[in-house]
Amino acid sequence: xxxxxxxxxxxxxxxxxxxxxxxxxxxxxxxxxxxxxxxxxxxxxxxxxxxxxxxxxxxxxxxxxxxxxxxxxxxxxxxxxxxxxxxxxxxxxxxxxxxxxxxxxxxxxxxx
Amino acid sequence: xxxxxxxxxxxxxxxxxxxxxxxxxxxxxxxxxxxxxxxxxxxxxxxxxxxxxxxxxxxxxxxxxxxxxxxxxxxxxxxxxxxxxxxxxxxxxxxxxxxxxxxxxxxxxxxx
Numbered sequence: 001x002x003x004x005x006x007x008x009x010x011x012x013x014x015x016x017x018x019x020x021x022x023x024x025x026x027x028x029x030x031x032x033x034x035x036x037x038x039x040x041x042x043x044x045x046x047x048x049x050x051x052x053x054x055x056x057x058x059x060x061x062x063x064x065x066x067x068x069x070x071x072x073x074x075x076x077x078x079x080x081x082x083x084x085x086x087x088x089x090x091x092x093x094x095x096x097x098x099x100x101x102x103x104x105x106x107x108x109x110x111x112x
Numbered sequence: 113x114x115x116x117x118x119x120x121x122x123x124x125x126x127x128x129x130x131x132x133x134x135x136x137x138x139x140x141x142x143x144x145x146x147x148x149x150x151x152x153x154x155x156x157x158x159x160x161x162x163x164x165x166x167x168x169x170x171x172x173x174x175x176x177x178x179x180x181x182x183x184x185x186x187x188x189x190x191x192x193x194x195x196x197x198x199x200x201x202x203x204x205x206x207x208x209x210x211x212x213x214x215x216x217x218x219x220x221x222x223x224x
Contacts, residue, residue, distance in 0.1 A: 004155070031209060033209065033210065040120065040216060041216065042116075042118075042200065042214040042215055042216045042217060043156070043200065043202075043212075043214040044214075045210060045212070048209070048210045056210070058210065090155050090156070092155070092209075094209055097207075097208045097209050097210060098207040098208055098209065099209075100158045100161070101156075101158065101209055101212075102157075103155030103156050103157065104155050105153070105154055105155050106153070106154070106155055
């Protein structure tokens with residue numbers, strides 16, 4: 001029962017580099033989303049998807065891209081990393097957009 | 113003013129004590145209220161879910177919503193060291209997960 005799996009767990013980037021945070025779920029959930037968690041800011045929604053081929057922006061989408069080619073996977077791409085993107089990133093999924101959110105264990109990203 | 117205010121100050125209590133956590137909010141349209149528990153270096157997990165005003169009890173946990181005061185609370189009775197975690201409130205005007213507003217989280221430490 002893997003649930004929501006995020007890779008990598010830790011990553012250090014230099015300013016301007018690009019990378020992809022991977023997220024996979026094995027619960028056949030339609031809804032998937034990406035959050036970032038920063039000290040003193042709580043969780044903020046970056047992008048979300050209500051099904052394969054459908055994505056939309058959340059509260060803080062700038063600097064991030066997403067795509068949803070399969071039900072299982074929802075990668076988050078940082079196009080040109082900036083120090084302001086240093087954060088802990090969480091992927092979450094739910095059965096439909098109104099169900100309980102299941103979170104992954106997080107990916108800690110540091111941008112130097 | 114943020115939509116959801118949660119005093120992030122750490123809270124230390126002796127084992128067996130009652131833990132009281134609360135959040136205030138400004139958006140009168142919020143109808144769905146949640147409490148998530150997050151252990152260190154893990155993703156949040158849903159603890160309590162309530163709709164509109166009233167109380168909900170689940171074992172040692174009680175969630176209260178007072179919409180007239182725009183105030184929600186979580187009580188943990190007979191606290192255990194395993195309750196040591198960060199507790200985040202979350203709320204939404206719709207049932208959809210893409211409009212959740214999270215509080216900053218309260219770190220709780222239960223001392224044996």
